[in-house]
Amino acid sequence: MKFVAFITMAAIAVTFNSCGSESGKKDVQTNSQAESHQQVLVPEFNADSAYVYIQQQVDFGPRVPNSKAHAQCADFLLSYFQKLTPHVQIQNGQVQTYDKTKINLKNIIASFSPEKSRRILLFAHWDTRPWADQDPTDQSKPNLGADDGGSGVGVLMEIARHISVSEPLFGIDIILFDAEDWGKKGGGHESEDSYCLGAQYWVKNPHLPSYSADYGILLDLVGGKNSQFRLEGHSMNYASFLQQKIWKTAVNIGYSDYFLFQQGGYVIDDHYYVNQAGIPSVNIIASSATTANGFPKHWHTHEDNMDVIDRKTLKAVGQTVLHVIYREGSI
Ligand SMILES: [Zn+2]
Numbered sequence: 545m546k547f548v549a550f551i552t553m554a555a556i557a558v559t560f561n562s563c564g565s566e567s568g569k570k571d572v573q574t575n576s577q578a579e580s581h582q583q584v585l586v587p588e589f590n591a592d593s594a595y596v597y598i599q600q601q602v603d604f605g606p607r608v609p610n611s612k613a614h615a616q617c618a619d620f621l622l623s624y625f626q627k628l629t630p631h632v633q634i635q636n637g638q639v640q641t642y643d644k645t646k647i648n649l650k651n652i653i654a655s656f657s658p659e660k661s662r663r664i665l666l667f668a669h670w671d672t673r674p675w676a677d678q679d680p681t682d683q684s685k686p687n688l689g690a691d692d693g694g695s696g697v698g699v700l701m702e703i704a705r706h707i708s709v710s711e712p713l714f715g716i717d718i719i720l721f722d723a724e725d726w727g728k729k730g731g732g733h734e735s736e737d738s739y740c741l742g743a744q745y746w747v748k749n750p751h752l753p754s755y756s757a758d759y760g761i762l763l764d765l766v767g768g769k770n771s772q773f774r775l776e777g778h779s780m781n782y783a784s785f786l787q788q789k790i791w792k793t794a795v796n797i798g799y800s801d802y803f804l805f806q807q808g809g810y811v812i813d814d815h816y817y818v819n820q821a822g823i824p825s826v827n828i829i830a831s832s833a834t835t836a837n838g839f840p841k842h843w844h845t846h847e848d849n850m851d852v853i854d855r856k857t858l859k860a861v862g863q864t865v866l867h868v869i870y871r872e873g874s875i
Contacts, residue, residue, distance in 0.1 A: 589702060589866050591856070592855065593702045595701050597697070601670070605671045605695050632654045634650050635653060639723065642728045643728075647741075651746050653751050656707045657670045664872065665716075665719065665760035667720070667743075667763075667815075669697075669725065677833055678844035685846075688846075688850075691843075691853060692764070695765065696763035696764050698858070703866060704865065712794065712869050712873075723741035724739060724742060743817040762828065764814075765843070766828055771840060772831065772833075773804065774806045783824035790828065793864055793871075803860070
């Protein structure tokens with residue numbers, strides 16, 4: 545993914561609900577709103593499990609489309625989700641990258657309670673970038689993509705495990721998009737559509753002809769140590785209501801160190817295309833106020849390996865998303 549523009553960080557004034565000011569990382573949260581007699585049990589996100597799921601992907605090596613590691617990881621992800629739900633499919637597509645490489649992409653799609661009409665789409669990209677072009681050395685070699693690719697998938701694997709045990713009120717679809725990161729380096733509009741090829745393919749060829757969801761949440765770069773998540777621009781433009789809901793939820797359950805009410809940049813990422821397809825979607829993505837490109841310093845370098853992955857960050861993101869999806873429809 546890439547930034548189109550980066551806006552100077554500016555604090556955004558936000559009014560919090562007083563009923564949500566209590567913070568605490570409880571194993572099970574209950575809905576305490578007075579008007580509701582309904583108790584909503586939110587499962588405890590296990591960051592150790594998510595960490596292992598990231599390690600398992602990284603152990604295949606870089607998951608660059610057309611590579612052996614990519615094919616092996618696809619099989620691994622397919623068999624993992626098949627154990628959780630009978631509704632799993634791989635969407636195969638042939639696309640051409642900006643550098644004229646033909647790739648066979650595989651979008652991995654797992655659905656829970658497909659009969660429900662109210663739905664939430666959770667997504668991440670599972671491929672990794674073919675080059676570490678932000679690294680001072682070995683730029684032409686691929687990195688391991690522990691955070692960029694692996695972390696979002698690992699968190700969704702752990703969330704899926706909970707959904708398979710205890711269904712939320714809304715149906716859930718998980719899409720692991722392929723070929724997100726084979727994009728052209730540098731800014732400018734000409735490079736925009738070179739990223740997110742799997743998401744663009746899916747938007748043109750949805751896995752169900754009339755597929756829709758109430759909203760979508762994208763997880764990208766969600767495992768880095770001391771990561772900070774700011775209010776990404778396209779998410780704010782398309783799905784401000786959802787962005788506010790996610791960030792307020794995070795703060796209310798004790799993760800204000802991670803989720804900052806500050807303006808982030810505009811990131812071309814899979815959510816950009818899903819938003820254009822009519823599903824309001826938010827990107828939870830780490831940003832940095834100190835790097836020139838606006839991303840964490842391990843982004844697109846060889847430092848993006850298991851050493852940067854922190855269970856505390858995985859927990860903050862995973863627990864927040866679980867809260868949002870389990871509370872949906874409960875009032
Ligand atoms: Zn990337």
